[in-house]
Structures are given as C-alpha cells and as structure tokens.
Amino acid sequence: MPSETIIARAACIGAGVIGAGWVARLLLSGIDVALFDPDPQAGRKIEAVLANATHAWQRLLPQPLPPAGRLTFATSIAAAVRDADFIQESVPERLDLKRRILAEIEADARPDALIGSSTSGLLPSDMQAGMREPGRLVVAHPFNPVYLLPLVEIVGGKATTKEAIARAGAIYRGIGMRPVVLRREIEAFVGDRLLEALWREALWLVHDDIASVEEIDDIIRFSFGLRWAQMGLFQTYRIAGGEAGMRHFLAQFGPCLAWPWTKLTDVPDLDEALIDKIAAQSDAQANGLSVRALERIRDDNLVGIMKALAAQNEGRGWGAGQEVRALEALLAARRPVPPSPSPSDVPLPLLAATVEPDWIDYNGHMTEHRYLQVLGEATDAFLRLIGVDKAYVAGGHSYYTVESHLTHKGQARAGDQLTTTTQVVGSDPKRLHLFHKVSNAVTGELLATGEHMLLHVDSGAAKAVPVEGAVAERLAAYATAHAALQKECPIGRHVGQRTG
Incomplete structure (x- = not known):
C-alpha cells in the first residue's frame, strides 16, 4: 500500500x-x-x-x-x-x-x-x-x-x-x-485532453444547432456520465463487449473510428454569435440559480454518488468510494481521541451527529429509519467502549440486537446537530439492555428515545453464549454504575401503552 x-x-x-x-x-x-x-x-x-x-x-x-x-x-x-x-x-x-x-x-x-x-x-x-x-x-x-x-x-x-x-x-x-x-x-x-475532445464536439453540436447546451448536458448526465462516475471509459466498454470482453468490443466498434462522424481535429470559431448563443442557453439552463447555489447542488450530488460508491464492494468502496474510505481512515487517525468515560452514575454521552438532507422525509423532518441509524451507532459506540471492537468480532463473538422500541418526542430538521446519551438498564451473562436518548445539541430538546435488548452470541455457532473476560468486566462496571439511575419513561413500556 x-x-x-x-x-x-x-x-x-x-x-x-x-x-x-x-x-x-x-x-x-x-x-x-x-x-x-x-x-x-x-x-x-x-x-x-x-x-x-x-x-x-x-x-x-x-x-x-x-x-x-x-x-x-x-x-x-x-x-x-x-x-x-x-x-x-x-x-x-x-x-x-x-x-x-x-x-x-x-x-x-x-x-x-x-x-x-x-x-x-x-x-x-x-x-x-x-x-x-x-x-x-x-x-x-x-x-x-x-x-x-x-x-x-x-x-x-x-x-x-x-x-x-x-x-x-x-x-x-x-x-x-x-x-x-x-x-x-x-x-x-490526460484528463484535460479527454475533456477537450468532448468539449470540441459539444461546441460544434451547439454551433450547428443540433442540440442546446442543456440537451447536451442531459445526454451526458442521464447516460454515460453515470457509467463514467464509477467505471470510467475502458471498463465500461469492456462490459459493452459482452462475455467476450474488450476484444469483441474493439472488433465490433473499432472500424467506426475511421468514419467521418466527429470533428475532433477541428473547432468552431468562438465568434461573438456563438459565444452569445452558448451564454444565453447557459443562463436559461441555470434558471436563476447563482454560481454558489449551483456549487452547493453539485457538491451534494457528488457526495450522494460518492457515498453510494463507498458502500459498494462489501463496504470497501468502489471507484471514488475507495478514496472516501481511505479519507475516513486518515481523518480518524488525526482526530483527537477523547478519554473513555469512566463508569459513573450518569448516562454516557457517546455520539454526535448532523442531520443530513437525505435524512429528511416528505414532511421536512428526520425520517424514522435515520433515528434507528443514530440509535444503532450509539449502541455500537457503547460496544466499542466495553471492548466489542473489530478484533473482538473477528474473534467470533458479538452482540446482536433482538428487540428495539423507538419513541418520537420531537422533530429534527436538516442541519440540526444531534447528541445522544446511553444508559445501561441491565445486563446478565447473555443479555444487554440499553436505553438511548437523542437530543438537539443546541437547544437540548429531547427528540427521540431508543430501548434495545441485545444478546451476546457466538457468531460461528449462531447461538447466545455468556460474555467473558475483559468485555464482561467492563460491562459489569458500567452496569453497576448505572444501577442507581432512574428507569425513566418509556423504559419497559410496550408500544401504545398509556402513560397516565
């Protein structure tokens, strides 16, 4: 590497x-x-x-x-x-x-x-x-x-x-x-040479009134642009060759390169008429959006594509997604590591998050499965705290969530800063009972709670087994420290149970 x-x-x-x-x-x-x-x-x-x-x-x-x-x-x-x-x-x-x-x-x-x-x-x-x-x-x-x-x-x-x-x-x-x-x-x-070839041809297509700037952009972004974002040019054409691959593609489409389809060796004169045409069409395409607004839209779209690519290949990333994973690791190594909270009789502040635009539903509020995502990450943060990390999981043991109860107390909107606290409600050798609270980090408003029951399992045998060793000791320390904490509502309630 x-x-x-x-x-x-x-x-x-x-x-x-x-x-x-x-x-x-x-x-x-x-x-x-x-x-x-x-x-x-x-x-x-x-x-x-x-x-x-x-x-x-x-x-x-x-x-x-x-x-x-x-x-x-x-x-x-x-x-x-x-x-x-x-x-x-x-x-x-x-x-x-x-x-x-x-x-x-x-x-x-x-x-x-x-x-x-x-x-x-x-x-x-x-x-x-x-x-x-x-x-x-x-x-x-x-x-x-x-x-x-x-x-x-x-x-x-x-x-x-x-x-x-x-x-x-x-x-x-x-x-x-x-x-x-x-x-x-x-x-x-290399990059600009490839771009220039496409740019030259696009200028001719506008010059000759074959297509407008918006139509050309649509042709790119709704077709091969999507392929290029994650596979580039040659790998895309390899697939186009079917099971026979690149050799078949070159044999089938290579002769087309000799046909007089394009004007790659020529460029139209960028006279005032062509400049006015392109500028006017570009202004219409922008539809009143400023350059800074377009930059923000571009960035959000790129983030969505790159995050999707980062989730591919069993989470190792594909294309630009591999670089997202690498950047995450680089930044994690530079982030100051806060001291692990010692066992005490207060809930643990283990997770902070920001409500992203794609977490919002049709009502303008953070959607249900994103609350579950935040609660799941809070659970993971507690598990790491007691030693259930990648090495522990690789060794064949982990905790699996078997029951969850989510309650909605308030509303979160895009850009809100969230914070969570975690309380150990109870534990025994095979079970772990956690309670999380999600709040607005600025106003302190309680937004949601999550109650979860987890089982300690032998992943290979696919059955619950007692937790042992250092993980058991750390868990016991936090469980003991939290034993005196009030089991506040809605801990232990079933869905729909009346509070009064």
Missing part, C-alpha cells in the same frame, strides 16, 4: 477556484495554511468556498472531523512560504507569470519544501526554466471541486527528481487524494 505523508504547514499561492479548493481540502485535513493572493476579495471568496467544503465533508464523512487547520492571510509570497512544508501554486495559466511566481517562491521557501503547480496544461519542463532547484517542482493537476474530487495528476519535468515524484504522491495521499503519475510530460496531461 503506498505511504502517506502528513504535513503540518502548507502555503497556497493563488485563491481562485482551484486555489481556494486546495485551501479548503488542506484545512479540513487538519493542516495549517498560509495563503497569499493579492485580490482584495480573496478572504470573502475563501470563506464561501470553505463553507461549501465543510458542508460537503460533514455529509460525506459520518464521523466528526478532526480540528481544522489554521488559515492565515500572508501579505507576501515570502511570508506565505517561509515556514511551509509544502507549497501549492495556483496562479493563472500564463507561462511568464508562473515562472515569475516560482522564482519568488524559491527565494524564500525552505530547501526541502516541495512545490506543486496546479497548471491545467503547461509543461513542467517549461516552468522549471530559470528555477534554482527545478528538481522539486511537480505538476499537481486536480479537478474542481478540489476539496471533493480525489484525483490529482502528477507530472514531472525533465529536471524533476524521482524523489520529488514519490514525495508528492505521499503528500497528496496524506490529504485524501488519489495521485496518478503520468509516464511522461505532455501538454494538457
């Missing part, structure tokens, strides 16, 4: 769309960032991007995030890079500007600081001209939004060292990205 490098301090030069995305990903990964951008609006723009990024990460990653890194606005490139372990340059795509900025970065950067350029197409060898230490420059080309999409193309120039390529891969993996190292440098790299 490739290694990750966890850096402490980064510098970002440039806070446009891509630069701001880098800032957000680094900060949310717990890394301090010094940012330089001469734009007087940079602070406002970063704040908006970071709000969207935080919203997306809170939806994408179920556990609480580690403390975010600290953002400072530097007054110069020198001040930004001076203490940085790593520097990400994201200035506009002009070779003369890139060279000038890289020279300024080098003048004050630490000798061991790696420099990554976000260029979308310039050759790293061209940018290295004039650098004192060109070996530490790599192209690190991401895709928008940088804080969500994990891919980064890494490209070395003629002077780039193998060590710099390896270090770059480790640093980007350390912030949850999936680096792909190109075998040699080429203008526009």
